[in-house]
Structure formats: C-alpha cells, structure tokens
Amino acid sequence: MCDNALRNPKLNPSTAETRIRIQACILPRRPNAVQRSPNKWRPPCNDDLPNPDYKLPIETRLVKYLRIWRDDPNSLTINNRSVEQEIGSLLESYIGECIPYGPDSLGSWWSDGVIHLEIHETAPDRFKLLGVTWIDCLGTAPFEIDVELNSRDDSHFAKTVFRIGVLDDSGCPKIVDRRFDARSVLEKRPRRNRDWAMAVELTPP
Numbered sequence: 001m002c003d004n005a006l007r008n009p010k011l012n013p014s015t016a017e018t019r020i021r022i023q024a025c026i027l028p029r030r031p032n033a034v035q036r037s038p039n040k041w042r043p044p045c046n047d048d049l050p051n052p053d054y055k056l057p058i059e060t061r062l063v064k065y066l067r068i069w070r071d072d073p074n075s076l077t078i079n080n081r082s083v084e085q086e087i088g089s090l091l092e093s094y095i096g097e098c099i100p101y102g103p104d105s106l107g108s109w110w111s112d113g114v115i116h117l118e119i120h121e122t123a124p125d126r127f128k129l130l131g132v133t134w135i136d137c138l139g140t141a142p143f144e145i146d147v148e149l150n151s152r153d154d155s156h157f158a159k160t161v162f163r164i165g166v167l168d169d170s171g172c173p174k175i176v177d178r179r180f181d182a183r184s185v186l187e188k189r190p191r192r193n194r195d196w197a198m199a200v201e202l203t204p205p
Contacts, residue, residue, distance in 0.1 A: 053078075058093045060155045065090065066127055067149070069119060088114040088131070095133055095143065098162045102198035105173050106165070109135050116182035125149040125158075130189075132182040133164075139175035140182065141165040141197070142189035156204045165197025166190060173197035 053061055068075055069083045077086045095111040112134035120128045129145040143164040150158035166189070168174040174197070176185050193199040 057155070058090055058097065059157060062087065062090050062094060062147075063149060063154050063157065066119075066147070070121055070127075073119075084117060084119060087119065087129075088117045091117070091129065091131070091145075092133065095164065098160075098200070098202065099164070099198070101162075101200050101202065102164075103173075106198055109141075109165070109173070109175075112136055115140065116186060118186075122146075125151060130186060132185050134178075135165075135175050137178075139178045140180070140185055141176060142186050144189060144196075153204075157202075158204070160202040161199070162202060163190070163193065163196040163199045167195065167197055 065083050065087050069087065073083065075083050077083055079086070091114050092111045099106055099109050114131050114133045117129065117131040120130070122128050126146070126148050129147065132140050132142050135141050141164055145163065146161040148158040150156065165173050166176065190196045
C-alpha cells in the first residue's frame with residue numbers, strides 16, 4: 001500500500017521558482033525606425049510595475065490573483081488574460097512545487113499544464129480550487145486544493161490542503177488515460193483524503 005496519508009509539514013512549497021524574463025517592454029532603437037510620439041499613451045507592461053509579477057514567488061502571485069478573482073471574476077490581468085487563466089497558469093508551477101512533499105511514489109510526477117479549473121469561494125478568504133492537470137505528457141490527474149488567505153500577509157497562504165491523483169486497485173498512484181474528458185476525470189475524483197494519491201496540509205514556517 002502506498003503512503004497517501006494526510007500530512008502536515010511546516011514547510012512552504014514556494015521555495016524554488018525559475019524566473020524567465022520572456023519579453024522586454026521596449027525594443028532597442030534602430031536607425032531610420034519610426035518612433036512613436038513621446039506623448040502617446042501605451043499600456044503598461046510587467047516591467048513598468050514597481051514589483052513585476054515574474055519577480056514574485058508563485059504563491060505570492062496566487063494570493064494576489066485570488067484576491068482579484070474574489071473582487072471581480074471577470075477582470076483581466078496586465079497581460080490581457082482573464083484572471084482565471086492567470087491562476088491556472090500559476091497552478092501548473094504551484095502543483096510542481098507541492099508534489100515533492102508527498103509520498104516517494106509520486107517522485108516522477110510533474111505538472112505540464114492545467115487543462116480544467118474551477119474556483120469556488122467557500123467562505124471569506126477561503127477558496128477551493130478544483131481541476132485537472134497534465135502529468136508529463138503521459139496522462140492526467142485530478143486535483144483539489146483548499147487554500148486560506150491571511151489578511152495580514154500577502155506573501156503566503158495561511159493554510160493549504162493539497163490533494164492530487166487517484167489510486168489503482170493496489171493502492172498506488174495511477175495516471176488517468178489522456179483520452180478521458182477532463183470534466184469526467186474531475187467528477188470522478190476521490191472524496192476522502194485517504195483515497196487521493198497525495199493529500200497533505202501545508203502551512204507557512
């Protein structure tokens with residue numbers, strides 16, 4: 001039987017992040033290039049901000065965008081994406097950071113993109129994130145993440161209960177066939193902590 005008990009390491013999963021600067025805001029000036037008027041407004045880009053998003057830890061960014069989603073689920077981010085798309089993109093990395101706190105049997109798992117996401121506010125400053133993620137390119141896995149925000153700290157969640165993956169008949173982690181519809185995979189997710197491939201509680205140090 002594989003180890004999938006609910007655990008509570010006093011660790012913060014957002015300890016490692018590859019920061020890649022993917023785009024400069026202003027291209028270098030070239031001879032004979034037409035210059036835009038200095039008085040003409042242009043929308044700000046990430047580097048125009050005092051603290052560009054890509055310089056912040058994944059968890060800090062998730063806190064930020066969950067607050068934005070709470071206030072207006074239809075709002076757009078500075079990258080002109082919906083706030084739900086932004087959260088889904090960040091969850092790909094967050095899931096990858098949380099998996100190492102689970103059983104050794106998940107050691108080869110890594111998230112390769114969230115393909116379905118549902119966000120629910122279950123109480124003030126408490127959210128349930130339900131979805132399905134790619135595991136490498138091999139197949140998918142459902143996840144259920146309960147997070148609680150801290151009104152006095154924007155850098156970390158006050159508490160996270162992280163659940164991912166299903167078990168086979170032997171009680172070991174199983175990747176779902178990639179041909180299965182994501183909504184169907186989510187609907188058939190486990191309902192008890194002990195039935196998930198991984199279920200852990202994470203709190204700040």
